[in-house]
Amino acid sequence: MYTELNSILNTSPDSFTQGEFVLLSDRKSDASFLIHHFLSLYLRARCKVWFLGLVQSFNHYSAISQRLGVSLVQAKEKGQLVFLEGLNESLSVLIPQETDTRSQAMGFLSDPAVGLKSLYEFVRSSVTSSGGGEEEADGAEEWGPPVLLVDDISVLLSLGVSVGAVLDFSHYCRATVCSQLQGNVVMLVRCDGEEEEDDGDDEGSERLLKGLTHQCSLTLHVQGLPTGFCRDIHGQVEVCWRRRQGDWQYTQKKLFQYKVHDKGASFFAPGTSSAVL
Template sequence: MFVELNELLHASPERPEQGTFTLLRDTRTDGSFLVHHFLSFYLKAGCKVCFVALIQSFSHYNVVAQKLGVSLPAAKERGQLVFLEGLKSCFEVLFKEEPPTGQPNPLQFIREGGSNLKALYEFVRTSLTPSESDSWKCPVLLVDDVSVLLSLGMRPVDVLDFIHYCRATVCSQLKGNVVVLVHSREDSDDTENELVVNALCHQSNLILWAEGLATGYCKDIHGQLKIIPRGPAVLSTERDLPRTYQYKIQDRNVTFFARGMSAAVL
């Protein structure tokens, strides 16, 4: 996890919030560093995590997690992490191989012509419903990224229904958290994706919006991050106000600073 980001969000792994839906949004840049942050944050916090990884392989996430001080294989072995590797599941569906568990493939909608995401939801619900022997803190669903479901043929209404049921189960019923990454392009003709993005923005409790610089590439400033709380209509404190920071991604860390305050600029 990135300590500076925790400070900006007033978050601590010792006291993780519960019942929140956090939307990670990126435009003209790669916001995956936010996914790696929340994955390592919740594992260090002692939460039960269901990670629906639709973009990269398990080994990719594990390499990054090790740099952040977390071992994904160890988390899986002790039952803290349930990892759905989308690339492998797609292969099993397309070549009609049965999952090792013998249970229905969570991505079986690919073979069924994009009917619904019920199997994926049941996978999430089953993975995060606590057993009597569980000693983990609040359950967490992490999805990277939901835009892939549209690319695989799902309708926007099906994707939004899936997120709605996950929020109802994880956030409301189990008092846990949902964190979802979605890609967006403000000048895009992909109306379905933008419909999903806008709907998720309205449903979220917190939006972390990573944007590329309008001026283009810069080796010392990789982008800017908007922190947008979504709370009551009346904003009570300064921390409830939207804030914007610029950032630089390093090998094991991300540095944040106020706009125009980078050492490279000064």
């Protein structure tokens, strides 16, 4: 959890807007440091968190969260965190063996054309089941609103799933988690290549980014500096709110530069890096 980002977004573990769909995106840069912020934020806010870790192993997230002061292992034991380790699950589908049972959630790998219904089923069933019957005899702790985090939804495109299917998946997740249960959804999209080379043939990740930007209520878009690589400033984040006040929807944009440290990240207005002041 980065406190500076919290003050930018006007959130804290005690108070955050519910029913939000946050999109993290990057272009020729790496926005994955932001997913750790949201993971630790919602765990501290005592939300029940579902994490679809599609690109890294549990150890990776656990090691980083440790540095940010949150223990994923404990959260998992307490039942606060439900972690789907995509890499592990995928092996049983990619290398089928007679003995073991196939993973249902990653079943789309064997035939991507089917779409992500199996993955959504996994999310829906586990989210709704725990939402209803959490009254357990042994005094299980009460958790706040549900939160769904997806680390790198664009990797699904690399695995052969079509853009339409991914957008369907995100829409269904949004409908279930944000609208029905008043929870939050955070998704990370990574795309590379230049912006808007030619409108004719939009490549997959670009179309996915556009589609998700249309759905979401808050975007954090990470880019490298336009002037090139710098050791003291790792890039810039464009924060874009889409708010609705009455009948009138307005968007508000702010630009910040950031630097990632060992145990966090600092955000500052452009040009006010400690390296140049």
